[in-house]
Amino acid sequence: MGTSSALLLARAGAAVTVLEKAIPGAEASSAAAGILGAEVECDEPGPLLELCRASREIYPAWVRELSKSTGIDVGYAEGGSLELRFDRASLAELGRRRSFQLRMGKALKLGRGPVRELEPELTSDVTGALHFMDDARVTPPLLYRATHIAATRAGVAFLNSVAVERVLVDDRDSKRRVSGVRVGGGTTIEADVVVVAAGSWTPWIEGLPLAKTSVLPARGQIVELETAVPLLDRVVLGSGVYLVPRKDGRLLIGSTLEFVGYKKGVTAGGVRDLLNGAIRLVPNLVHAELSRTWSNFRPYTNDHLPLLGTTSIAGLILASGHYRNGILLAPITAHVVTALALGRKPPLDLAPYDPARSSVAAT
Secondary structure, eight states: OHHHHHHHHHHTTOOOEEEOSSSTTOSHHHHSOOEEOTTTTOOSOSHHHHHHHHHHHHHHHHHHHHHHHHOOOOOOBOSOEEEEESSHHHHHHHHHHTHHHHHHTSOEEEEHHHHHHHOTTSOTTOOEEEEETTOEEOOHHHHHHHHHHHHHHTTOEEEOSOOEEEEEEEOSSSSOEEEEEEEGGGOEEEOSOEEEOOGGGGGGSBTOSBOTTSSEEEEEEEEEEEOSSOSOSSEEEETTEEEEEOTTSEEEEEOOOBOBTBOOOOOHHHHHHHHHHHHHHOGGGGGSEEEEEEEEEEEEOTTSOOEEEEOSSBTEEEEEOOGGGHHHHHHHHHHHHHHHHTTOOOSSOOGGGOTTSTTTBOO
16 A cells, blocks of 8 residues: 555655555565455445445556566456355355346356356366456565565655654644654654555554554465466355465465454464365365465454545545455555545545544544
């Protein structure tokens, strides 16, 4: 969020500095699976779906520009996603719940035969699926690397291992306005606009008009397998897991959802559950090599909507709490932040994502 926004702001002529408590991109940005699931992630109409669709629509242009600027292939791949079911009753229920997408042509209901024509390695036990044709995927570490390089070339300054402790506010007159931030060691960095895109750590920055519980860390564990050739061509969901294929034969299995504070770690139980779910979906994964595991934190909000917009402090913009859709929502968030920082009209109505909404704001 921060680097994508910095890139667009710098290209618009702003002087931008990104402050990072550790190494840029080392947290959720690089740990995510990279599903661009505007449809599969949203099982009801509403503001989250609208935001996800808006970002999904501009993604092809976004990655083309990044590739043009840096020469990096970020692993963008279309093909959609499949949500599987293993009995007729649950498949019918899925169709009812997703009827709004079926009516709009955003999803297609498939039986066992068509599903296995799309993905021959899937288990023969599958009854059917919904195919969300517009969904896609990227490789987040490559996406972040390209975004970082493009931002640096656009003039963005990155200060690593600089932890922001407090947002500074000038309240000498009736209107409170941001004046900069205080970082470790008591150093002050002045700024006309401050954008907070600190993910799960957002509430720990002092001076924000947010409760400590406005954004919570939701740990997710991921297992990576390797096969000689890719076994899947698209994202597959079912049996409590999702499978995200890479073009080189790697396959990501995600993800657990755990509220354990800020404790990272991969557990035996987590790996067991992920592998069991994956092998049920694709039996030949039993022969795959287990190459890597990791965990990180999704920035969770109670209503699953991001904190995106201006605040009661003039010049202070929040771009946090994107939960499961951070990679997907990066382009639209960057456009929103840039518009707000430059005093322009944002590309969509931000009322549903207002950081001051009662479910997340401090009282």
